[in-house]
C-alpha cells in the first residue's frame with residue numbers, strides 16, 4: 109500500500125516571481141492488488157509527486173509511506189519495494205536491453221545469476237526476447253518502454269509506479285501494456301500507480317482514480333464516483349469539470 113499525506117513541493121520561480129507550487133497539499137492512498145490512476149492536466153504535479161515517492165526529490169512537507177515504511181526516514185527499504193518507470197525511461201544506449209535490465213538488477217542487490225534469470229523471465233513475459241541482445245540505441249518508443257518496464261520489475265517489487273507509461277505508444281503497444289499491468293495486479297497482487305492526463309485511458313484500466321489539478325488533489329474514487337461527483341456522465345466532461353472547475 110502507498111500512502112501520501114499532505115505532500116508539498118515548491119520550486120523557486122524566475123527572478124522576482126512567486127514560487128511554483130508544483131505540489132501543494134496532495135493526499136491519496138493506493139491499495140494492493142489495485143491499479144490507481146493519478147489523473148491530471150499538464151502541470152498538475154503528477155511527475156513531481158511520483159519523483160518524491162521514488163525518493164528522487166525531497167518533499168518540502170508531508171509524508172510518503174510504502175507498506176508503512178517512511179520514504180524519507182528509510183529510503184533504501186522503501187526503494188526496495190518500488191519499481192519505477194519514469195517518463196524519461198533513462199536507458200543506457202550503449203548497453204543491450206539485457207545488459208540494461210541485469211545492471212539494474214545488480215544495483216538492486218541481485219546476484220548476476222539471479223539478475224540474468226529475472227531478465228530472461230521478464231523478456232518472455234513482456235515479449236522482449238527478439239530485442240534482448242540489441243543495444244537500446246535506436247529502439248522505438250514501445251521497445252524502450254518495454255525494456256524500461258522490465259528493468260523496473262527486475263527485483264520483483266510489490267509496488268510499481270509509472271509516469272505517463274503510454275506516452276508515444278501506438279494502440280497495440282498501449283493494449284499490451286494494459287494487459288501486463290492487469291496481470292501484475294490480478295496474478296501477483298501488485299500495488300500499481302500510473303499517471304495520465306487521459307480520462308479514457310484511466311477508465312479502461314483503473315480501479316481507483318485520484319484527480320490532481322494545480323498541485324492539489326481535487327477528487328478521488330472509482331470512475332463512476334467521479335461521474336457522480338462531477339454531475340457529468342461523459343468522462344471527458346467529468347474530468348474537465350473536476351480538474352478545471354468552471355473552464356469550458
Ligand SMILES: Nc1ncnc2c1ncn2[C@@H]1O[C@H](COP(=O)(O)OP(=O)(O)OP(=O)(O)O)[C@@H](O)[C@H]1O
Pocket residue numbers: 119120128129130131148149150151152153154155156157305
Ligand atoms: N525542477 C523544477 N523547477 C521549477 N519548476 C518545476 C520543476 N519541476 C516541475 N516544475 C513545475 O511544477 C509544475 C508541476 O510539474 P509536473 O511535471 O509535476 O506536472 P505533471 O502533472 O507531471 O505535468 P505533465 O502532464 O505536463 O507531465 C509545473 O508547473 C512545472 O513547470
